[in-house]
Amino acid sequence: xxxxxxxxxxxxxxxxxxxxxxxxxxxHLLGFDNPIRALLTTVKEAVDNSLDAxxxxxxxxxxFVQVKExxxxxxxxxxxxxxxxxxxxxxxxxxxxxxxxxxxxxxxGKQGRGQQGIGISAAVLYSQLTTGKPAIxxxxxxxxxxxxxxxxxxxxxxxxxxxxxxxxxxxxxxHGTRIELELEAKYMEKRASVLEYMKETAVVNPHxxxxxxxxxxxxxxxxxxxxxxxxxxxxIRPHPYGVELGILQRMLKETKARTLKSFxxxxxxxxxxGTADEILKNAGKLDGKILPRLLTLEQADALLKGMQGSKIxxxxxxCLSPIGAEVLKKSLEAEYDLEFAHAITRSxxxxxxNPFQIEIAIGxxxxxxxxxTVNLIRFANKVPLLYQQGACAITxxxxxxxxxxxxxxxxxxxxxxxxxxxLVHMGSVWAPFTSESKEAIAHYPEIxxxxxxxLQEAGRALQxxxxxRAKRELAKKKEEMFKNYAIELAASLAELTPxxxxxxxxxxxxxxxxxxxxxxxxxxxxxxxxxxxxTGAFRGGEEE
Amino acid sequence: xxxxxDSGVVKRFESxxxxxxxxxxxxxxxxxxxxxxxxxxxxxxxxxxxxxxxNKLQTRTFFNVAQAKKFMQTFLLAxxxxxxxxxDVTTSIRDIYYxxxxxxxxxxxxxxxxxxxxxxxxxxxxxxxxxxxxELHLFASSRGSxxxxxxxxxxxxxxxxxxxxxxxxxxxxxxxxxxxxFKQSEAKFVLFVEKDAVWRRFNEDKFWKNxxxxxxxxxxxxxxxxxxxxxxxxxxLKLPIYVLVDNxxxxxxxxxxxxxxxxxxxxxxxxxxxxSAKFIGLSSxxxxxxxxxxxxxxxxxxxxxxxxxxxxxxxxxxxPKWQKELKHMLQKGVKLELEAxxxxxxxxxxxxxVPDKIKKKEWLE
Numbered sequence: 001x002x003x004x005x006x007x008x009x010x011x012x013x014x015x016x017x018x019x020x021x022x023x024x025x026x027x028h029l030l031g032f033d034n035p036i037r038a039l040l041t042t043v044k045e046a047v048d049n050s051l052d053a054x055x056x057x058x059x060x061x062x063x064f065v066q067v068k069e070x071x072x073x074x075x076x077x078x079x080x081x082x083x084x085x086x087x088x089x090x091x092x093x094x095x096x097x098x099x100x101x102x103x104x105x106x107x108x109g110k111q112g113r114g115q116q117g118i119g120i121s122a123a124v125l126y127s128q129l130t131t132g133k134p135a136i137x138x139x140x141x142x143x144x145x146x147x148x149x150x151x152x153x154x155x156x157x158x159x160x161x162x163x164x165x166x167x168x169x170x171x172x173x174x175h176g177t178r179i180e181l182e183l184e185a186k187y188m189e190k191r192a193s194v195l196e197y198m199k200e201t202a203v204v205n206p207h208x209x210x211x212x213x214x215x216x217x218x219x220x221x222x223x224x225x226x227x228x229x230x231x232x233x234x235x236i237r238p239h240p241y242g243v244e245l246g247i248l249q250r251m252l253k254e255t256k257a258r259t260l261k262s263f264x265x266x267x268x269x270x271x272x273x274g275t276a277d278e279i280l281k282n283a284g285k286l287d288g289k290i291l292p293r294l295l296t297l298e299q300a301d302a303l304l305k306g307m308q309g310s311k312i313x314x315x316x317x318x319c320l321s322p323i324g325a326e327v328l329k330k331s332l333e334a335e336y337d338l339e340f341a342h343a344i345t346r347s348x349x350x351x352x353x354n355p356f357q358i359e360i361a362i363g364x365x366x367x368x369x370x371x372x373t374v375n376l377i378r379f380a381n382k383v384p385l386l387y388q389q390g391a392c393a394i395t396x397x398x399x400x401x402x403x404x405x406x407x408x409x410x411x412x413x414x415x416x417x418x419x420x421x422x423l424v425h426m427g428s429v430w431a432p433f434t435s436e437s438k439e440a441i442a443h444y445p446e447i448x449x450x451x452x453x454x455l456q457e458a459g460r461a462l463q464x465x466x467x468x469r470a471k472r473e474l475a476k477k478k479e480e481m482f483k484n485y486a487i488e489l490a491a492s493l494a495e496l497t498p499x500x501x502x503x504x505x506x507x508x509x510x511x512x513x514x515x516x517x518x519x520x521x522x523x524x525x526x527x528x529x530x531x532x533x534x535t536g537a538f539r540g541g542e543e544e
Numbered sequence: 545x546x547x548x549x550d551s552g553v554v555k556r557f558e559s560x561x562x563x564x565x566x567x568x569x570x571x572x573x574x575x576x577x578x579x580x581x582x583x584x585x586x587x588x589x590x591x592x593x594x595x596x597x598x599n600k601l602q603t604r605t606f607f608n609v610a611q612a613k614k615f616m617q618t619f620l621l622a623x624x625x626x627x628x629x630x631x632d633v634t635t636s637i638r639d640i641y642y643x644x645x646x647x648x649x650x651x652x653x654x655x656x657x658x659x660x661x662x663x664x665x666x667x668x669x670x671x672x673x674x675x676x677x678x679e680l681h682l683f684a685s686s687r688g689s690x691x692x693x694x695x696x697x698x699x700x701x702x703x704x705x706x707x708x709x710x711x712x713x714x715x716x717x718x719x720x721x722x723x724x725x726f727k728q729s730e731a732k733f734v735l736f737v738e739k740d741a742v743w744r745r746f747n748e749d750k751f752w753k754n755x756x757x758x759x760x761x762x763x764x765x766x767x768x769x770x771x772x773x774x775x776x777x778x779x780x781l782k783l784p785i786y787v788l789v790d791n792x793x794x795x796x797x798x799x800x801x802x803x804x805x806x807x808x809x810x811x812x813x814x815x816x817x818x819x820s821a822k823f824i825g826l827s828s829x830x831x832x833x834x835x836x837x838x839x840x841x842x843x844x845x846x847x848x849x850x851x852x853x854x855x856x857x858x859x860x861x862x863x864p865k866w867q868k869e870l871k872h873m874l875q876k877g878v879k880l881e882l883e884a885x886x887x888x889x890x891x892x893x894x895x896x897x898v899p900d901k902i903k904k905k906e907w908l909e
Contacts (some may be wrong), residue, residue: 480651481612482606484649484653485606485613485648488655489606489616489619492620492622493565496557496558496622496623496626497558497561497562497565499565504565507569508574511572511573511574515607
């Protein structure tokens, strides 16, 4: 066979694989690699969508989640929100087409939960693959209109929704969306469980209220801690430091700007006329008047280097939507019974041109277990990261802090030990996950540094508390010790004098109280520190 | 036991207790002052040739984390001693430890955990209230035996120390003149032997009969009774006291305690130290002198070497003869037990060694 013939034969077999078909074969990439994770991922994707939809419409989210066991390894998941609802025409594509949605931004963007518009349709696909059943979506956009009910599947060959049936029903709800999915899954109660996810989600979404009904039919409520919606994030243009060559080329092709200079000032964040001139100068004196579309690959590369080599203001940070330290602390305290909580919102900063912001909260004591590793809960854009803790930049930052300074135990380079919970939240336009299943943040030095600084700041507050508590405990122990010795002393003194034992004891205890108040006992202790002199060769252990 | 006259100890206890109560009533931290026992408050009295307690005082307060328990224990023992005196019974320091040991209030802590905790408090009471142990109606378990050409009276019973068989007279803890009296003695000297086993050798060989003396041992570091007895032999019978111990740092310590007193009981030196006690052996020169085989020597441990170096600096070992003796031990790097002399002949120690040394006045002081 000649090479040419073979090439033609191969050409006959070559075809585009649909995204849906690709994910059908690579479900692990989206977090559906085993039945336990599949259940959690499905709930997670649906809840993420609901929260984003509510916030988008300035609605305080009220979210209902139910996981019902309907057979061996078969579950029905229902997630319902009070969001703005989805117009009839969009229901199909939103749930039945992968990579479809309002969130996917090629250039720039804003902080949101989802990023690619894969999540919920992947769940629909997984449900379809494991049970053959369609997803049931109910959505209503106005009190004046009936709700639309869709039964739909995904045509994996062409990545298009396949509507099985539609109908209109009355729904006693002003607006909102409900999705019901049947899938093959396993339910776990321990680590990385739906319950844990619900609890953690409630902590970082203090403005949302959740109701969760578990497979045992237990109803758990997570009421909202604040009625204030989080600051709405604004869409921003990409920052010059954050673009790569490929993206830059596409932007050059798609821009409506007529000149290279106006391309720079209109398409990028923080680039004004002066900055644009500097970039052009640093790009090997590129002409600012040329049509962007006509730039050669070499010129585009020079432009990129020019952008990286110029001094440009940090990106705008109004694309971020922090939870806020005060609310975060309140929220942590609402979910966990703690003796101490402290939260910090750092100022926004940048990694590779992408603005991000770290928020952390530390809780201590109370219901938390005294022994064992500290509970580290990680979040990216208000979504809990339940898997791959070891691979995450947050974990790396946590283990690199010397927690012994801050009142926790730790063998160096490991997770700290003790009755504490550490919450770390990274908010960003573009959170750099290590994989599409979004479970670990990549090890960018800027991110690790920022998390570490936040942890150290909170650590100092923790140390103050732990130190004070240890001191209080010691003082209490001492007080008890003196009291018990006083009981003995009073008895002996009563043998040696005509005074009554109780009378003497009461008097000693009165002195004790007085001395505690004045702090005299503390001073007494200092006197005790007699220097230990080296004793002579023969200090008799022998009775003499 | 003979009735003790009231020495006023109880009155002193009661007065201290009243002081404590009035301090408490004044809303203050109760305290008691007592002589500081320990290395920082002992000195060597060159003139008297003994270790004495200095006049530094320590203050023991109740509201002090490190002292509260000791403060409480002091009065606990004092109240128990008051009972002993009131009932006119004498008991051992081990017994009083058990009588006062109990769980504190509703804790899991004991008033005392070990006898080693209560013994120093008893000693504290002795110095703080200026009381002899016998005045506290307390004694330590007795240790040591004696035989020899002497008749004594012990608690009213006459004892002929020439007729005591192989065991001898068990020396009680308290050997004060009101308990023990010397009735009749022909002895010309006293031989103190470190170990029971070697003492038996001397007794079996009737050394005391042949050499007209008294022999006694204290089974290691001599307890108070033995030391007090030695001192009384010196004071009342004007007898020379010879000390025979192993040639090692421990043996030197025993000699040192007999002669100068100890740091721990420095306050008792005036009643117990025997500054005229003579060290007759073993000497570090004995191996060569008596041609003892090499095998009977034991190598000095690092600890031994360290201790010998410390002893070299003791003020009472500064005489040139002592320095020579100690440096020779260091230089040879070995120690010698009394039993090493048996390599020559079983009775060598009693028939040749000691008589020779005394005759030739080969001793150190």
